[in-house]
Amino acid sequence: MLIVLQREFMERVRSRGFVLTTVLLPLFVGALTMLPAMVGTGGGERRVVVVDRAPAGLGELVVRTLARPAAPGQPDAYTFRVERVAAPLDEVRAGLNRRVLAEEIDAYVYLPPDLVAANRVEYRARNVSNLQVERDVRRAVSLAVQTARLGAAGLDVEQVAALLRPVEIHTARITEAGEEEGSAAASFFLGYVLGFMVYMLVILYGINVMRSVLEEKTNRIVEVIVSSMKATHLMAGKILGVGAVALLQVAIWAVLGTVASRHSGGLMSRLGLPADALSTAGVDPWVLASAAGFFLLGFLLYAALFAAVGAAVNSEQEAQQFQTVALLPLIAPMIFITQVISDPLGRTATTLGLIPFTAPVTMPMRMASAVVPAWQVAMSLAGTLAAVVLVSWIAGKIYRIGILSTGKKPSLRELGHWLRAA
Amino acid sequence: MQHALLVEHLSKRYADHTAVDDLSLAVPTGTIFGILGPNGAGKSTTIRMVMNIIVRDAGRVLLLGCDPEHDREVLRRVGYLPEERGLYRKMRVVDVIVFFARLKGVDAPTARREGERWIERMGLGEWRNARVETLSKGMQQKVQFITTVVHGPDLLILDEPASGLDPVNQEVLRDTILETRARGQTVVFSTHNMAQAEELCDHVCIIAAGRKVLDGRLREVKRANRTGRYRFVFDDPPPGMEELLLRDARLGAPVRAGDAWETELEPHQDPAELLAALAALPAPLARFERVEPSLHEIFVARVGDAARPHRRPEHAGA
Numbered sequence: 001m002l003i004v005l006q007r008e009f010m011e012r013v014r015s016r017g018f019v020l021t022t023v024l025l026p027l028f029v030g031a032l033t034m035l036p037a038m039v040g041t042g043g044g045e046r047r048v049v050v051v052d053r054a055p056a057g058l059g060e061l062v063v064r065t066l067a068r069p070a071a072p073g074q075p076d077a078y079t080f081r082v083e084r085v086a087a088p089l090d091e092v093r094a095g096l097n098r099r100v101l102a103e104e105i106d107a108y109v110y111l112p113p114d115l116v117a118a119n120r121v122e123y124r125a126r127n128v129s130n131l132q133v134e135r136d137v138r139r140a141v142s143l144a145v146q147t148a149r150l151g152a153a154g155l156d157v158e159q160v161a162a163l164l165r166p167v168e169i170h171t172a173r174i175t176e177a178g179e180e181e182g183s184a185a186a187s188f189f190l191g192y193v194l195g196f197m198v199y200m201l202v203i204l205y206g207i208n209v210m211r212s213v214l215e216e217k218t219n220r221i222v223e224v225i226v227s228s229m230k231a232t233h234l235m236a237g238k239i240l241g242v243g244a245v246a247l248l249q250v251a252i253w254a255v256l257g258t259v260a261s262r263h264s265g266g267l268m269s270r271l272g273l274p275a276d277a278l279s280t281a282g283v284d285p286w287v288l289a290s291a292a293g294f295f296l297l298g299f300l301l302y303a304a305l306f307a308a309v310g311a312a313v314n315s316e317q318e319a320q321q322f323q324t325v326a327l328l329p330l331i332a333p334m335i336f337i338t339q340v341i342s343d344p345l346g347r348t349a350t351t352l353g354l355i356p357f358t359a360p361v362t363m364p365m366r367m368a369s370a371v372v373p374a375w376q377v378a379m380s381l382a383g384t385l386a387a388v389v390l391v392s393w394i395a396g397k398i399y400r401i402g403i404l405s406t407g408k409k410p411s412l413r414e415l416g417h418w419l420r421a422a
Numbered sequence: 423m424q425h426a427l428l429v430e431h432l433s434k435r436y437a438d439h440t441a442v443d444d445l446s447l448a449v450p451t452g453t454i455f456g457i458l459g460p461n462g463a464g465k466s467t468t469i470r471m472v473m474n475i476i477v478r479d480a481g482r483v484l485l486l487g488c489d490p491e492h493d494r495e496v497l498r499r500v501g502y503l504p505e506e507r508g509l510y511r512k513m514r515v516v517d518v519i520v521f522f523a524r525l526k527g528v529d530a531p532t533a534r535r536e537g538e539r540w541i542e543r544m545g546l547g548e549w550r551n552a553r554v555e556t557l558s559k560g561m562q563q564k565v566q567f568i569t570t571v572v573h574g575p576d577l578l579i580l581d582e583p584a585s586g587l588d589p590v591n592q593e594v595l596r597d598t599i600l601e602t603r604a605r606g607q608t609v610v611f612s613t614h615n616m617a618q619a620e621e622l623c624d625h626v627c628i629i630a631a632g633r634k635v636l637d638g639r640l641r642e643v644k645r646a647n648r649t650g651r652y653r654f655v656f657d658d659p660p661p662g663m664e665e666l667l668l669r670d671a672r673l674g675a676p677v678r679a680g681d682a683w684e685t686e687l688e689p690h691q692d693p694a695e696l697l698a699a700l701a702a703l704p705a706p707l708a709r710f711e712r713v714e715p716s717l718h719e720i721f722v723a724r725v726g727d728a729a730r731p732h733r734r735p736e737h738a739g740a
Contacts, residue, residue, distance in 0.1 A: 003524045011513060219508025224569070227473045227497050228525045404475060 001229070001237040008212065008241025013248065021204070022249055026256060046133050049083045049096060049108035054115040058144045059084055062111065065140035078133065089122070100126050109137055116148050188369055191341045194287075195365035197250075198295045199334055202360065203327065205246045206302040209239055210319060213310030213403070222403050231400040239303040246299060250292075290377060291364035297384040298360025301391055302330065308395035311402030312415065329357035337365070344370035353380050356387035394419065425484070426451040426577045426608035427472065432481030434467055434632075441467040443632040445481070449610055449625065454603050456623035457612040458717075460725060464632040465612040466505050469581050473502050486576055498526045501575035505582045505612075507566050511555035515546060515565055518554060522569040533572070540568040544594065560591050567595065571602070578602055580611035584618055596622060616718040626717065630725045640717070647720045650687035651713040652696060653679070656705040663705060672699040684713060 012018050048066065052059030066080040085092055089110045096108045107125030112118060121141055123134060147157045213235075216222040225234055309322040333340060333352050340349040344366040352362040353372070359380045366372050401418040427449040434442040442464040449455040459465050471478040474490040474497065483489060488496040509518050516537055523533035541550050544564045549557060554565060563586060571578065578599075584592050599609050599622055613619055619626055620640070627637035636643060656663065667676050667683065672695065676685040687693060693712070700707050715723075 003521065007517075007521050011510070011517075015512070215510070219510070220504050220506040221508050221510065223470075223473075223475055223504045223506075224502055224522065225525060227475055227500070227502050228527075230494070 001233040001240075004225075004229075004234055004237030005241040005244070008238055009244050012208070012242065012245045018245065018249070022252055025200075026253055045081055046078045046107070047081045047083070047105040048133075048137065049085055049099075049105050051085050051087070051089050051092060051096070051108060051110040053086070053088060053113045054111035054144075055113070055148070058115060058148055059086075059111055061144040061147060062109075062140045065143050066136065078136065080136070097124070100124065107133060107137070109141070111141070115141075116145055116152075119145065188341055190287075191344070191365040191368035192337070194291045194368050195333065195337065195340075195361050198291065198298060198364055199330065199361045201246055201250065201295060202298045202302050202330060205242050205299060206306040207323070208245075209242050209303040210306035210310035210323065211316075212238055212242065213307050213399070214313070214316065214319060217311060217403050218314070226404070231403060232396045235304075235307050235396060235399045239300065239307060242303065243296070243299055247296075250295070287364070287367045290367055290381075293381065294360045294363045294384070297381070297388055298330075300388045301357065301360065301384065302326070304388070304392040304395040308398040308402070311399040329355070330361060333358045333361040333365070340365050341369055344372065350376065354383065356380075356384040359384050424451060425449055426486060427455075427579075427610060428482075428484040429468070429472065430482040432468065432471060432483065433479050434464075434471060434476070435479050440632050442471070445629065445632070445634055447627055447634075447637065449608060451608050452603060452606050453608060453624040454599060454622050455608070455610045456619040456626045457610065457629065458614065458616065458619055458626055458721060459612070459629040460614060462631075463629045465629065466581055467632075468629070469502075469579055469610075469612060473497065473500070473579065498573070499576045501570040501573065501578045503567065503570040503578075503580040503583055505585075507563065507586070509554045509562060509566060509569070511553070513554055514551050515554060515557070516541065516550045518565060519568050519572055523572045526573040526575075528573045536572050536574070537568070540572055544568060559586065560588055563587055563591065564594070567598070571598070576607055578607065578609045578611075580609065582613060583611050584613060584615055592618075616716070616721050620717040628721060628724060635724050636720075643720065644714045644717070647715050647723070648712060649715060650689060650691070651684055651715075652687065652693060653682050653684045653709070653711050653713050654700055654707060655682045655709040656703075657708045659705045663703075666703065670699060670703075672696065682709070 050059055050063055050066075052062075063082045063084050066082050083105070089112075096105070099105045100108065103126070106127075107123060109124075110122040112121065115121065123137060125133065143157075150157055150160055216225065222231075222234070305326045306323070309319055309326055313319045313322060336348050336352060339346065340352060340362055343349060349362065349366050352358040353366055353376060363372070363377065363380055367377070397419050398415060425448050427447065429445060429447040432442055432445045433440070445464070445468060447455075447457075447468075457465050457468065467476070470476045472483055472485060472490070474483075474494070477491075483491070485496050486499055490497050510521075513521070516534075519537035519540065520530065520533045523537060524530060528536070538550070541547060544567070546561060546564060546568075549561060554562060557565065567583070570580070580599075583595055583599075587595060596618075599611070602609050603624075611622075623640050625638065626640050626643060628635040636646075638646070664678075667673055674685040674687065674696075676683040685696070687696060697710055700710065
């Protein structure tokens with residue numbers, strides 16, 4: 001069994017594919033998460049013309065607010081170059097439209113004379129779906145109008161703003177160890193990353209096991225092998241060998257991740273996350289350990305399932321159908337990912353966390369974003385472990401018979417016969 | 423141990439046909455034993471049951487004195503070449519060989535040493551680090567053959583070893599089989615190539631439709647299946663010899679076969695009379711012999727149409 005394990009391990013680790021996924025996958029995932037921050041919606045200069053027919057002072061206030069430099073910590077905000085025109089809209093409309101089309105300006109906004117009463121302005125732009133520019137314009141005009149109304153009521157804007165200042169919320173999770181700093185966004189991010197990683201790795205390496213079984217079966221190598229060792233040992237060696245590769249890959253990523261997180265502060269803040277969102281320092285080691293545990297159990301569970309699928313079918317094409325069915329319970333938590341992460345103690349999350357087939361993906365997500373009751377963790381682990389034992393036992397039987405049968409694809413009834421025969 | 427392989431009353435039935443029916447074989451240690459039969463006769467099924475790859479329905483198998491169903495360890499002393507070939511396509515040649523040797527319980531350094539030795543011997547030296555998939559089919563066959571013998575088995579079981587080999591590689595295979603016997607090891611192989619079996623085998627067993635048709639030492643099988651056919655050759659036959667021969671009633675109806683003549687005697691006829699008649703002819707008799715049937719002829723005569731009643735089994739090749 002060790003020899004099989006060793007071969008599966010060495011052949012995979014040596015292959016070009018392993019090096020590629022080890023290097024490229026983090027780059028890919030990284031690029032995917034960072035990309036929006038890099039190209040982003042924000043940044044850059046927008047030129048806006050304010051057609052000001054409003055009562056004196058309002059237009060100036062709008063222009064001043066828009067032109068104010070963006071607050072620090074909001075790297076995606078625009079800087080505005082504002083031009084104020086006092087002519088009536090009908091006189092300048094054609095010219096402004098032309099300038100918009102010629103990309104000389106991005107948008108113009110018309111402040112009518114009855115602005116305060118009508119509570120309405122006209123906004124024209126080439127691209128009206130850029131919500132951020134529109135939002136900034138709305139905010140500036142609203143501020144001006146509110147100021148005017150407050151002034152009419154004899155109140156000072158600054159005073160009112162001070163009175164209406166929103167309360168800051170200081171977020172911290174309560175854990176066994178006491179209070180723990182960390183924002184909701186950071187734990188959301190971590191839960192997402194952990195769940196997604198478990199999901200990807202289980203699929204990736206589960207299918208790897210299936211391919212390997214199928215290769216031996218279609219090549220008839222298996223005939224020679226099972227004449228030297230037990231089929232179940234072959235299966236176990238295969239699963240453990242592939243599992244060892246997966247662990248190695250995760251270990252490499254963990255090291256890379258730790259290194260990267262030292263330098264990731266800037267990027268994280270561009271994403272609007274705290275600088276330490278990616279760093280493992282801020283994460284409960286218990287969460288990471290159980291994520292690893294759930295990953296291992298999940299891998300064993302699905303690898304056994306896939307080994308049986310590989311043994312039962314005769315070609316990759318046939319495998320696809322079975323494969324999809326086998327993957328469904330793994331995909332389920334990804335469908336409910338928003339519910340699970342945003343309400344990690346809710347009913348959906350709890351249920352998915354207790355079902356052995358969905359637990360491996362669900363639990364790391366939950367545990368990263370909340371303190372899951374210990375009994376649930378224990379029950380989930382025990383349940384998954386029991387499922388691993390049961391599934392391996394059944395899969396072993398299917399494997400033993402399937403790997404030596406050729407011919408047509410077995411029906412479910414035949415699989416039943418195999419179970420009884422083995 | 424007298425018999426390297428002993429099979430008694432072996433049977434395998436599938437839902438709609440019987441692949442092997444009450445088959446018994448005895449392979450003496452140190453011999454080359456051929457299992458002959460047409461396609462679908464149950465050769466592979468028999469071999470797979472011997473190797474404990476498929477479970478037998480009835481009968482007994484003693485492989486090197488042990489029942490492989492209970493004593494799996496014995497399978498490590500056997501080299502098995504399956505009918506359908508296959509190797510790990512992505513692996514390097516030397517790694518494949520070492521892997522299979524180690525599966526059979528050989529320690530890593532020995533496996534490497536023996537593997538290298540066989541690679542050199544089969545002329546694959548410059549390919550030792552190539553991936554299997556880059557080799558030609560013939561070279562892959564050689565690699566596969568090495569994986570069968572690299573662990574120094576006491577018994578080689580080869581299922582259709584010659585299929586897919588070109589004449590040069592068939593020669594290599596033949597030599598290896600003969601060397602194996604010279605080392606005191608035993609070779610069992612299945613084939614439907616009678617000429618090859620005739621050349622190599624000490625013992626043969628012909629099976630058809632899952633049943634044994636005949637078996638025994640090749641020489642004895644041939645003797646037992648002799649007909650009344652005699653062959654004779656003259657030195658310098660004078661012109662007109664042919665008419666003379668055809669007219670002589672004592673010679674039956676001789677047929678020309680190259681330089682020689684052949685005639686068939688009825689069972690009651692005495693070959694001594696034939697010889698006397700030939701000696702009286704006006705040309706010196708150079709050779710006179712009873713014709714041994716070729717394995718091919720025996721096979722065709724004994725198997726004939728009898729091989730056809732069962733359809734080709736689903737789980738086995740030949």
